[in-house]
Amino acid sequence: MQFKNNSGFSLYGQEFSSRLLLGTSRYPSPQILEDAIHIAKPAMVTASLRRQGANPSEISSGFWELLKKLNIPVLPNTAGCHRPDEVIQIAHMAREVFETDWIKLELIGDDYTLQPDTLNLVETARLLIKDNFKVLPYCTEDLVVCQRLVDVGCQAIMPWAAPIGTGKGPSNPYALQLLRERITVPMIVDAGLGLPSHASQVMEWGYDGVLLNTAVALAQNPVQMAQAFSLAVNAGRYAYLAGAMPANHVAQSSTPTLGTPFWHQS
Amino acid sequence: MKIFVNHQEQELASPMHLDEVLDLLQPKNPFAISINCQFVAKVHYGSTILGENDHIEIISPVTGG
Numbered sequence: 609m610q611f612k613n614n615s616g617f618s619l620y621g622q623e624f625s626s627r628l629l630l631g632t633s634r635y636p637s638p639q640i641l642e643d644a645i646h647i648a649k650p651a652m653v654t655a656s657l658r659r660q661g662a663n664p665s666e667i668s669s670g671f672w673e674l675l676k677k678l679n680i681p682v683l684p685n686t687a688g689c690h691r692p693d694e695v696i697q698i699a700h701m702a703r704e705v706f707e708t709d710w711i712k713l714e715l716i717g718d719d720y721t722l723q724p725d726t727l728n729l730v731e732t733a734r735l736l737i738k739d740n741f742k743v744l745p746y747c748t749e750d751l752v753v754c755q756r757l758v759d760v761g762c763q764a765i766m767p768w769a770a771p772i773g774t775g776k777g778p779s780n781p782y783a784l785q786l787l788r789e790r791i792t793v794p795m796i797v798d799a800g801l802g803l804p805s806h807a808s809q810v811m812e813w814g815y816d817g818v819l820l821n822t823a824v825a826l827a828q829n830p831v832q833m834a835q836a837f838s839l840a841v842n843a844g845r846y847a848y849l850a851g852a853m854p855a856n857h858v859a860q861s862s863t864p865t866l867g868t869p870f871w872h873q874s
Numbered sequence: 875m876k877i878f879v880n881h882q883e884q885e886l887a888s889p890m891h892l893d894e895v896l897d898l899l900q901p902k903n904p905f906a907i908s909i910n911c912q913f914v915a916k917v918h919y920g921s922t923i924l925g926e927n928d929h930i931e932i933i934s935p936v937t938g939g
Contacts, residue, residue: 631939641937656938659880659931660901672904672935685938693911700913701906701933772939821939 612849614842616651617794617816620742620763624651627811628841629683629796631821635830638670644824644834645678652683654712654821657702683744685712690725692732699736711736712766712798712819713745722772722799726753734760746798749783751790758793765791766798766819769810773822775802778810788814804833804840811844812852878929886924893919901932908933 616625630650635641645653655675675682684702689695692715699711715732717725724747736743737760745757749767757765767787770776777800778784788795797810798819807818818841827833865871875886879899886895892907892914907914908931914922924930 631937633937633939635937654938656936657906657933658936660905660934671937675935687938697908697911697913700915701908704906704913704915705904705933705935 626651627817629819634825643831648834648838652681654683682706683710686714709742711741730756737761764794766796768799769797770800772799777806785813804836808840808844812847892922905934
């Protein structure tokens with residue numbers, strides 16, 4: 609029996625060898641961030657944009673230098689944006705600063721849960737795609753919203769597993785599995801993963817990748833956790849390709865019963 | 875003439891082009907600019923004149939998730 613090839617995946621026509629996307633925030637130190645990236649070998653790393661201080665010398669160029677040194681594709685986000693016009697402006701600024709058309713579309717609708725504003729997400733994605741951005745929208749597991757995002761031209765979408773930074777893992781497994789069955793473009797589970805087993809789980813369901821940050825950054829040993837997630841993503845992918853056994857409601861002995869010593873009919 | 879740079883008030887002697895103001899401010903590279911919440915591409919710095927009470931935002935890369 610031949611192994612199915614755990615090849616990389618394609619987003620907007622670009623091939624990636626890794627199915628893990630890694631955030632760069634909240635690490636104990638820049639060195640730990642760098643070590644985590646080295647060991648995880650992510651397809652992309654996420655970054656953001658913020659105001660320079662009143663005194664420009666206060667801005668550290670360390671992060672920028674690290675990005676240049678790593679030479680890994682950068683996925684800028686629009687974190688913190690609450691209005692479509694803010695997203696559009698930040699996306700254009702990100703394109704100029706990072707010299708990339710990739711954008712992780714974050715449009716927040718609720719500050720408590722950081723739930724995306726799904727009522728305005730689709731139109732915002734449409735406007736960005738019209739401006740030739742490669743849009744990866746952070747969205748909920750709502751099937752109709754996801755389908756509309758695909759309809760306006762998103763070639764990949766990123767439903768959440770749970771609210772950002774909670775580490776709870778997939779909070780709506782049924783909807784996420786159904787979504788995978790119905791949506792044909794690549795899907796990356798973004799946000800809410802806390803354990804490598806969560807990453808394996810969604811990969812086993814057929815998701816194409818995962819994007820995470822806090823689960824690694826706030827681990828007691830972020831570098832080791834980065835490695836664990838990297839392995840878990842691959843394990844889940846291999847399991848999906850292998851195809852799981854059908855679940856049974858009753859026990860079935862794996863050891864043959866024929867020839868069992870001392871067997872007798874009761 | 876009063877302008878605001880990242881919400882800090884600054885005084886200009888006279889209306890100036892954006893590239894002249896940036897020469898004075900010396901922001902750290904890389905950066906991008908918006909004026910009154912509208913992105914201004916680098917190619918337009920020399921043709922953009924700042925007006926009274928304009929709000930300039932200078933933004934730079936930071937870590938993100």
